[in-house]
Amino acid sequence: MRKSSLLPLVCALLFAGARSTFAAPSPGVPPGTATILHDVRPAQPAERVRVAWLSEWFDGLAGTPADTRVFIIDSGAPGATVFIAGGTHANEIAGILTAVLLAERAMPSAGRLLVIPDLNNSASTYTESAKMPSWIRIDTAHGPRFFKYGARFTDPVHQGAPDPERYIHPKGGDVLDGAEARNLDRAYPGAPDGNLTQKLAWAVMTLLAREHVDVAFDLHEAGAESRLANMIVANPKNLDTAALAVINLEMDGLSMKLEPSSETFHGLSHREWGDTTNAYAFLIETPNPAQSSENGNPTEDPKYPLALRVATHLASIGAILDAWNDGCAADRRIVFSYYPDWRVVQDQGVGALLN
Numbered sequence: 001m002r003k004s005s006l007l008p009l010v011c012a013l014l015f016a017g018a019r020s021t022f023a024a025p026s027p028g029v030p031p032g033t034a035t036i037l038h039d040v041r042p043a044q045p046a047e048r049v050r051v052a053w054l055s056e057w058f059d060g061l062a063g064t065p066a067d068t069r070v071f072i073i074d075s076g077a078p079g080a081t082v083f084i085a086g087g088t089h090a091n092e093i094a095g096i097l098t099a100v101l102l103a104e105r106a107m108p109s110a111g112r113l114l115v116i117p118d119l120n121n122s123a124s125t126y127t128e129s130a131k132m133p134s135w136i137r138i139d140t141a142h143g144p145r146f147f148k149y150g151a152r153f154t155d156p157v158h159q160g161a162p163d164p165e166r167y168i169h170p171k172g173g174d175v176l177d178g179a180e181a182r183n184l185d186r187a188y189p190g191a192p193d194g195n196l197t198q199k200l201a202w203a204v205m206t207l208l209a210r211e212h213v214d215v216a217f218d219l220h221e222a223g224a225e226s227r228l229a230n231m232i233v234a235n236p237k238n239l240d241t242a243a244l245a246v247i248n249l250e251m252d253g254l255s256m257k258l259e260p261s262s263e264t265f266h267g268l269s270h271r272e273w274g275d276t277t278n279a280y281a282f283l284i285e286t287p288n289p290a291q292s293s294e295n296g297n298p299t300e301d302p303k304y305p306l307a308l309r310v311a312t313h314l315a316s317i318g319a320i321l322d323a324w325n326d327g328c329a330a331d332r333r334i335v336f337s338y339y340p341d342w343r344v345v346q347d348q349g350v351g352a353l354l355n
């Protein structure tokens, strides 16, 4: 991976404050005070895009390293509200790049999109292994761009509480390793007075409910040999929608497995988002070779290049939204005047469509 001579300076600027000792925010702290600002460049007409902070929905996140930007792209016409999150796990880079691409380019002509490219921003602040890159480089027509390759869990420095010996999910009683207390995808529905990961989960739940989100996506990656790789996990209430999408993806040459949320395993996005709010909830997994092996290449693996994985996320979201549209009234649909073509991403790389 080549390095830009400006990169150290950029890193220093982006991390200013992020590693400082985490303190509880005081009222009136501006959003983003202790947060990494990632490179996201929306190009939709200015009147169609609003950049908000997640703390707008739960002010307990304001001034913390977990606050993160929400890109709202509104067609101005009635239709579905669709939520898309990358970066629940900040090392699952295909989900992050898919969300960045949609935040920069997707243009609904009916309904609106709420996109969070880096959902657990605290997890973006460190890497789990010296063998992992801290940044990945994507070449675009406008020059190289750099995206943070972070970790799976909230930074322990930011959590506000030491890891317990065992993490017991407050709702389901599931018993997990103590570090899982910092796993956002085990923290839902979260708690407004909990640790930082629980507050982040609470903020997402609040956004989903208050914005009346109809369809919600959580974009992930798994090890290349994992059972989860190339899988859609759907809340049981919207399993039919996912099944229709999987059939259509297969006809397009993309094979995705399908599973319903576990009845007994709690704290996961697809389970709690779908159970607690009106949203149809989906989680999408692609294979990241760097999650199976420290020597795996997260961007240029010959079998699972980043381009193919981003294309798979884009196609899966598109197929699920087509299936949603098939099943609802015209004024509840989401329609796009532009949606990034997954085949172009697969053939030419994600940089071909990034701004």
Ligand SMILES: [Zn+2]
Pocket: 088, 089, 092, 220, 221, 222
């Ligand atoms: Zn994940």
